[in-house]
Amino acid sequence: ASLTQQLSPKLFFTLGGTYVQRQTDFVPEGEQTQGVLTSLIFTPTTYNPAYDPNTGRYPYSPVIGTNPLDVIANWQARSDVNRFIGSFNANWTPLSNLTLTYLFGFDRGNEDFTYFQPARSTSAAFTGLIQNPTRAIQRYNNDVTATYDAGPATWLRSTTTVGFRQTADRSDELRASALGLSPGQTTVGGGGATPTSGQTILELRTLGGYVQERVGFADRLFITGGVNVDGSSAFGEDERWQLFPRVGASWSVDREPFWQRSGLGRALGTLRLRAAYGETGGQPPSAYSIFNSYAVGARAGRPALIPGARAGNPDLRPERQREIEGGADLAFLDNRVAIELTGYHKRSRDLVLEVPLPLSSGYSTQLRNVGELSNRGVELGVNARILDGRALRWSSRVGYAANRSRVEKLVGASDTTIYGYLNAITVGQPVGAFLGAYYPRDAQGNIVRTGRLDASCRPIAGTEGLIVSRARGPNCSILRRFLGSPEPKFTLTWNNDFELGQRWQVGVLLDGRFGNKVANFSRRISEYFGAGASSGAERCVTSGTTVYCQQTLNLERHLLYEEFVEDGSFVKLREAAVRYTMDQPWVKRFGVQSATLSLSGRNLHTWTDYTGIDPEVNLFSANTVARGVEFGTSPIPRIYAFGVNVNF
Numbered sequence: 001a002s003l004t005q006q007l008s009p010k011l012f013f014t015l016g017g018t019y020v021q022r023q024t025d026f027v028p029e030g031e032q033t034q035g036v037l038t039s040l041i042f043t044p045t046t047y048n049p050a051y052d053p054n055t056g057r058y059p060y061s062p063v064i065g066t067n068p069l070d071v072i073a074n075w076q077a078r079s080d081v082n083r084f085i086g087s088f089n090a091n092w093t094p095l096s097n098l099t100l101t102y103l104f105g106f107d108r109g110n111e112d113f114t115y116f117q118p119a120r121s122t123s124a125a126f127t128g129l130i131q132n133p134t135r136a137i138q139r140y141n142n143d144v145t146a147t148y149d150a151g152p153a154t155w156l157r158s159t160t161t162v163g164f165r166q167t168a169d170r171s172d173e174l175r176a177s178a179l180g181l182s183p184g185q186t187t188v189g190g191g192g193a194t195p196t197s198g199q200t201i202l203e204l205r206t207l208g209g210y211v212q213e214r215v216g217f218a219d220r221l222f223i224t225g226g227v228n229v230d231g232s233s234a235f236g237e238d239e240r241w242q243l244f245p246r247v248g249a250s251w252s253v254d255r256e257p258f259w260q261r262s263g264l265g266r267a268l269g270t271l272r273l274r275a276a277y278g279e280t281g282g283q284p285p286s287a288y289s290i291f292n293s294y295a296v297g298a299r300a301g302r303p304a305l306i307p308g309a310r311a312g313n314p315d316l317r318p319e320r321q322r323e324i325e326g327g328a329d330l331a332f333l334d335n336r337v338a339i340e341l342t343g344y345h346k347r348s349r350d351l352v353l354e355v356p357l358p359l360s361s362g363y364s365t366q367l368r369n370v371g372e373l374s375n376r377g378v379e380l381g382v383n384a385r386i387l388d389g390r391a392l393r394w395s396s397r398v399g400y401a402a403n404r405s406r407v408e409k410l411v412g413a414s415d416t417t418i419y420g421y422l423n424a425i426t427v428g429q430p431v432g433a434f435l436g437a438y439y440p441r442d443a444q445g446n447i448v449r450t451g452r453l454d455a456s457c458r459p460i461a462g463t464e465g466l467i468v469s470r471a472r473g474p475n476c477s478i479l480r481r482f483l484g485s486p487e488p489k490f491t492l493t494w495n496n497d498f499e500l501g502q503r504w505q506v507g508v509l510l511d512g513r514f515g516n517k518v519a520n521f522s523r524r525i526s527e528y529f530g531a532g533a534s535s536g537a538e539r540c541v542t543s544g545t546t547v548y549c550q551q552t553l554n555l556e557r558h559l560l561y562e563e564f565v566e567d568g569s570f571v572k573l574r575e576a577a578v579r580y581t582m583d584q585p586w587v588k589r590f591g592v593q594s595a596t597l598s599l600s601g602r603n604l605h606t607w608t609d610y611t612g613i614d615p616e617v618n619l620f621s622a623n624t625v626a627r628g629v630e631f632g633t634s635p636i637p638r639i640y641a642f643g644v645n646v647n648f
Contacts, residue, residue: 010093017086020109026077028115029634034122037613038632039066041522044530057120063529065122076116076186083109097150103143111135119181128181132188135173142166159214161226169204169287198295204287205233220255224248234283236290236314248276270331270338281318284352289367290314310354311363319369321348336388340381347408348373353425353625355417371410373431377403393499402490405430420619420626422519422561424482432625434483434517436561437470452548452556462543469556483565486628489515493574503581511574513616518568519561520612521619521631527551528558568615568628570608576601596645603638 006012029035043049043061049069051058058070088104112134119128145163152158178185178193188195212226228244251273259265293308327342350369357363380400387394407427416426416435424435440448451459452467457476471479491513498506526532530552540549551557577600587595608615614635620626 011091013088013090015086015088017084020081020083020085022079022081022083024079024081026079027634028071028075028077029632034064034066034071034117035632036068036071037522037634038525039064039068039071041526041531041632042529043068045535046530060123065126067121070121074118074121076114078114080112081109083107097148099147101143101145101147103141103145105139105141105143107137107139109137111137116186119183127179128185128193129177129179130181130186130188130193131175131177133173133175135171137169137171139167139169141168155218157216157219159216161212161214162210163212164209165206166208167204167206169202171200171202173200175199202287203233204283207231218255220252222250222252230281232283232318234287234289235316235318239315239317242281242318242320244279244281246276246278248274248278250274268330268332269335270329272329273326274328275324275326277322277324280321280323282321282352283318284316284367285354286367288312289316307362309364311357311361311366313367316352316367317350317369319348319350319352321346323347336385338383340379340383342379344375344377344379346375348375353417354419368411370425371427372408373405374408375403375405377401391501395497397493397495399493399495400490403487405487407431419623420629421521422483423486423626423629425625426482429482430485430487432487432627433485434519434561434565434628435480436483436565437478437559438481438483438562439468439560440471452543452554460543460548462541463548466539466541467548467550467554467556468560470560483562484517486516486518486568488513488569492571503583505577505579505581507575507577507579508573509575510571512569512571514569516568516615517565517628518610518612518615519629520564520566520610521629522612524558524564525631528553566610566612568608568610570606570610570615572606572616573604574602576604591648593647595647596643598643598645599641600643601638601640603636 001018002014002016004012004014027036029037039061042063044063047059047062049058049061049067051069058067058073061067084107086106088102090102092100094100113132115129115131117126117129120126121128143163143165145161148160150158150160175198176188176195177197178188178195180192180194182190182192185193208228208230210226210228212224214222214224216222225245225247227246229241230244231241233240253259253271253273254265254269259271290312291314292312293310294305295308297304297306299306323344323346325342325344327340329338329340331338349372351371351373352367353370354365355368355370357366378401382398383395384397385393385395407425407429410425410427416424418424418435419432422434422436423432425431426433426435440450442448447468449465449468451463451465451469453469453472453476454460457472473479491511493512494510496508500506523532527534528551530538532551535551538549538552540547540552542548548554557563577598579596579598581594581596583594606614606616612630613633614630616636617630617633618627619629619631619633
C-alpha cells in the first residue's frame with residue numbers, strides 16, 4: 001500500500017509499506033545425499049522403493065540409505081517468513097530551481113525454518129534429527145539528495161546534484177538442533193535428545209556521498225562528471241574509504257540544423273551518440289573477512305575457542321572496476337522503431353577470491369585480492385510498435401547481449417585454482433571455465449577405448465575396446481584440458497505486449513541463453529550407480545574375478561569430466577500474463593476508480609537439448625566462479641499467480 005500527500009505546492013511526501021507472510025513446504029534436495037532428487041540419482045533402477053508392510057517402513061536404498069518416497073511422506077523442510085518493507089519519501093522544492101529529497105527505507109523480517117528427519121529414516125541406527133534455525137534481519141537506509149538547476153544563458157544549462165547515503169544491515173541467526181529423538185518427538189527440547197545450539201550475528205554498515213555536475217549546451221550536447229566517496233565496515237581502516245570518479249557525454253545529433261536539413265535527418269527521427277567512463281567498487285563475500293573468526297566449543301572436555309577454517313585478511317581491498325562504454329540510440333519510421341546499441345570494456349582489478357593456504361598456517365583458505373579480470377561485450381535492443389490501431393496494439397522488444405570474460409592476471413602467472421568440482425580460475429580463460437580429464441582420441445578425433453588400466457598403466461586383459469580410461473601423459477599422469485565455459489556466447493530476449501481494446505492486455509516473454517556449457521553431474525552420478533537412462537544397455541566384461549562395466553562403478557569414466565559437459569543452450573517461456581482493467585461506472589459505485597485483474601505464469605516451458613534436470617540451475621547457487629554445475633538441484637519452479645490491484 002502507498003499514500004501520497006501534498007502538504008503545499010512545494011512539499012509532498014509518499015509513505016509506502018508492504019507486508020509479506022509466506023509459508024513454504026520444501027522437499028529436501030541438492031548435493032547432500034538425503035534429498036529426493038539425490039537419492040533417486042544415487043539409487044540403481046533395480047531397487048524398489050515402495051512401502052513394505054511387513055517391516056512397517058520404506059526400504060533403505062542400497063547405496064545411501066535414504067528412500068525418496070520416505071523423504072516425501074515423512075520428512076519436513078518448512079519455512080515461515082514474516083516481512084515488512086516500508087519507505088518514506090519527502091520532496092521539497094523551496095526554490096523553483098532547487099529540489100531536496102529524502103528517502104528512508106526499512107526492511108524487517110523474521111524467518112523460521114524446520115528441518116526434520118525421523119528416526120530410522122536413513123538406517124536402522126539413525127536416531128533422528130531436528131533443526132530449528134531462526135533468522136531475524138533488519139535493514140535500513142537514509143538517502144538525502146539536493147538538485148540545483150541553473151541557466152546562465154539560453155544555450156547553457158547546468159544541473160548540480162549532491163547526495164548522501166547511509167545503510168545498515170543486521171542479521172541474527174539462532175540455530176537449535178537435536179539428535180537422538182524420542183518416538184514422536186518433533187521439537188528440539190524434550191525426551192532423551194541431545195540438543196546443540198549456536199548463534200551468528202552479522203552487521204554491515206556503509207556510508208557514502210557523491211557530487212555530480214551535468215552541463216547542457218544548446219540542448220544538444222550534454223557532459224556529466226561526478227565522483228563518489230564510499231566507505232564500508234567490511235574493510236580495514238586503511239582500505240575503508242574509496243573514491244570513484246565518472247564522466248560521460250551524449251550528443252543529440254538529430255537536433256543539429258545540419259542533420260535536420262539532410263536526407264538522413266528525414267529518415268532517422270532520433271540519433272543520439274553517447275560515451276562514458278566510470279569506476280565502481282564491490283563488497284567482500286563476508287562482513288568480517290578482515291578478521292580471524294572463532295567458534296565456542298570444547299576440546300578435551302573443556303570450553304574452548306575454535307578458530308574457523310578461513311583466515312582473516314586485514315589488508316583486503318574492494319574489487320575496483322573501470323568501465324568504458326559507448327553507444328548510439330536511433331529511431332525511424334516516425335519513431336515506431338527504436339534501436340539501442342552499446343559496447344563496453346570493463347576491467348576489474350583486486351579481484352577478491354578465496355585461495356587455499358598451506359595447512360601449516362592453521363587455516364585452509366583466505367580471501368585475497370588475486371588478480372585482474374576483463375569483460376568485453378555488446379548489447380543491442382530493438383523496440384517496435386508493430387500495430388497501433390484502436391482495437392489492437394502490438395509492441396515488441398528484442399534484446400541481444402554478448403559478453404566475454406577473461407582472467408588477465410593472477411598473483412602468480414602459473415596459478416590455477418579449482419572451485420567446486422571443475423570450475424577454474426586461470427589466466428587467459430573465462431571465469432569458471434571447466435577444467436578436467438578428457439577422452440584419449442586417435443588422429444581422426446575418435447575416442448580410443450584403451451581399457452581399464454592397472455597400477456602399471458597397462459590395459460587389463462579383456463577390457464580393451466570396451467572400457468574407457470582418462471587420457472594419460474608421461475608416467476601415466478592424468479591429462480586435463482579446458483572443456484568449455486558456463487558463460488553463454490550470447491543471450492536473447494523477446495518481449496511482446498498486446499492491448500486489445502481499452503481493457504485487455506496480454507504479455508509474453510521469451511528468454512534464451514546460447515553457447516554455454518553445463519556439467520551434468522546428475523547424469524554422472526546416476527550412471528555410476530546404475531540409475532541412468534542408459535543403464536539398461538550396460539555392457540560389462542569379467543577379467544579374472546573382477547567385473548568391469550562401461551558405466552556402472554567405473555571410476556575412470558566417473559572422473560572423466562569431458563563426458564558430462566553438455567551444451568546448455570535453452571529457450572524458456574519466461575512469462576505470460578493477461579490483465580483486465582475494470583473502470584466501468586458500476587465499479588466506481590463502490591468508491592473505486594479502477595481495478596485490474598491479472599493472471600500470470602512464469603517458467604512455463606523450456607526448449608533445450610540438455611539431458612539433465614534444468615540447464616539454468618546451479619549447484620552452487622549464485623556463486624560467480626563455481627557455476628554451470630547441475631547436480632540433483634530442483635529446477636526453477638513453474639509459478640502461477642492471480643492478482644487484484646485496486647485504485648481509490
